[in-house]
Amino acid sequence: MKVFSKEQIYEGDKLTAERQQISSTDLMERAGTQIFNWMHMRMQGAQVPIHVFCGIGNNGGDGLVLARHLITHGYNVNTFIINCSDKRSKDFLINYDRIKNVTKKWPVLLSCAEEFPEINPEDIIVDAVFGIGLNRPVDEWVKKLFMHFRASKAFTLAIDIPSGLYTNKAVANEDEVVWAGFTLSFASPKLVFFLPETAKYTVQWEVLDIGLDQEFLFATETEVELIGKHEVLPNYIPREKFSHKGQFGHTLIVGGSYGKIGAVTLASRAALSAGAGLVSAYVPKCGYHALQASFPEAMVITDADEEKITSITFDTEPTVVTFGIGAGIDSKTISAFEAFLKTNKVPLVIDADGINMLAKKKTLLKLLPEATILTPHPKELERLIGTWKDDFDKLEKIKAFSKKHKLIILVKGANSITIFGDKLYVNTTGNPGLSTAGSGDVLTGIITGLISQGYHPLTATIFGVYLHGKSADIAVGDFGYQSLIASHVIDYLGEAFLDLFKQPEQPQSPQEEENQQ
Incomplete structure (x- = not known):
């Protein structure tokens, strides 16, 4: 709308x-x-x-x-x-x-x-x-x-x-x-x-x-669009009968550090549940057994270091890479990130500590490919663009930042807003149950999984935010706001996809109600 x-x-x-x-x-x-x-x-x-x-x-x-x-x-x-x-x-x-x-x-x-x-x-x-x-x-x-x-x-x-x-x-x-x-x-x-x-x-x-x-x-043409089911449905890519996993891309999730492997697990699960054909997780050695045991569908690549990422080297050819979830901001991790950016040729999604690294070392922004997606929470956003007076000042600063660096910025909130240049896409799904640890990791994984299948980064962000919120809206009916956790959002993602094709129920006539009785 x-x-x-x-x-x-x-x-x-x-x-x-x-x-x-x-x-x-x-x-x-x-x-x-x-x-x-x-x-x-x-x-x-x-x-x-x-x-x-x-x-x-x-x-x-x-x-x-x-x-x-x-x-x-x-x-x-x-x-x-x-x-x-x-x-x-x-x-x-x-x-x-x-x-x-x-x-x-x-x-x-x-x-x-x-x-x-x-x-x-x-x-x-x-x-x-x-x-x-x-x-x-x-x-x-x-x-x-x-x-x-x-x-x-x-x-x-x-x-x-x-x-x-x-x-x-x-x-x-x-x-x-x-x-x-x-x-x-x-x-x-x-x-x-x-x-x-x-x-x-x-x-x-x-x-x-x-x-x-x-x-x-x-x-x-309007600067702002409101995103609901009717806006995202035309972007849905159906699957052919004879399709196979190789057609839906290979997602690589790079992140994690000692005590923060769960974030990578959530993002990896979400990417596969969103439709990625293959998912690999690149983590420190301490994350190997945790990931293999808790998420057997993923492939795991480990860094030489036990507790943090010190280099990013792999033999696979990913379709899309997510970086930063649970990674920490150790100087060796920042150096590894910079070295990776200098050789990377595929779409990027950057979250959490990846954004903190960009804020800490602004020269890295020049190495990001066009339409790279940043998914900051408010404090991470503030470190990146500076403080703002009010919501309108914040939006103007984000638009200027997006245009300068040609990046997609996702402003998370009750009505998450995807910003690319001067254009704003306001999401309508989601609820307070998403105010829980790991929900942002799941969102990043969903967006990455959509890009893996061939969705344009902007479309993947808009669609991913919608699905993330819709999944939570469905799940909250069973768990309530307080008991909803990030894993539930992944578990109900399939229902969010199916809901795209549900027709609204028509009210029954008095005669129909009488016949049912």
Whole structure:
């Protein structure tokens, strides 16, 4: 799913009006009607007090359309205008007149904290104060209104975006933003719904189709894409009946040190479970028996040193190499890594201590092949690119780093983001159960196993992150968040693949339910 910028949304609105020969007021009517339809389908006429708070721009106009339809359908509606400026949009004024024509209970103008209405916990708040065009901090009394919303504990529904939240920069004060239980977003979700610092402002979201021009939606390239099943499925490579292991590549996992052989074991198992034809693990001598005993499907190559990697030499011809998992940052290991990079000709995935080595010795970055994948956790990322002020600053620094070195960077988190140049791919699978030791090693192994089969490194990263999260989503049903461990993610990887081809279950009709009984 494309995630449009606010500038693109404005352009889409303009093109839609031109191509469909409708006015901006008509488009606003569509938007407000769609919100009403969403609420009406769920409320079915329930007489819960609904407080619709409207700004004086187009977001407020959407709120007025909604309030008008709620009133004409018999709902218990209170409409408020947040009188924070003398400037009113044309479409707001048109809809302000329209709502006055359908009710004697005209909208109430609010200009200060003393005028705030009483809101009970069982009421519903509709936030239509500010939209995506907000470009300045909110007034102090408006901030107090948003705090009043939150203190009421009433369910809050935001229109398009929670008011006070920007689409392209961080929030200075969390009290200046509406904390929504649900956001109905037009055309596409907003990037801020998926970033750690701003995702908290909406618990859930849904996209509403307001009939924007289809050619615009299809042809417009976006910087951000949201990744789900429909986005990864076209990239799936099926297997032929007469295929054999040699066609699916040879993965080499290089890493491990004394006490950290388990990380290599997890990554190796994950690579084979993701479909690699062969997997070899290159480890210090201390890892030989552990790997041979715990993972008999893998081949094991050992370093001359007992406890750490001091050279990387092998007779095999790997399709892809992963380096760094559990390797430590001993000077001899760094030297071995550098010597390997100078002769390597195959795709690379670098994780954990491999990233720490790059941060420690930046000249190694010049030796990485184009589209090498880095999978850092936050501290490793910080060592690599430096500190950042907020999520947006972090993304800009990662994009600059990616473009400079032509690398793929995977930013791991609740919504992991794959970054390559200016493009961001936001993942939608996964859960808090992945906050466990070894889950990152498994993810690295899955990505490596996909590259081994012929997936492009960028596709493998996007697809691998999706499968990793989907496997955890399936496994958590059996183990819960607390008891999910990294090995479970590997065990359920097959079900994640199978889920790609499952059709959603259709709701049964009353007659079908009766027949089953």
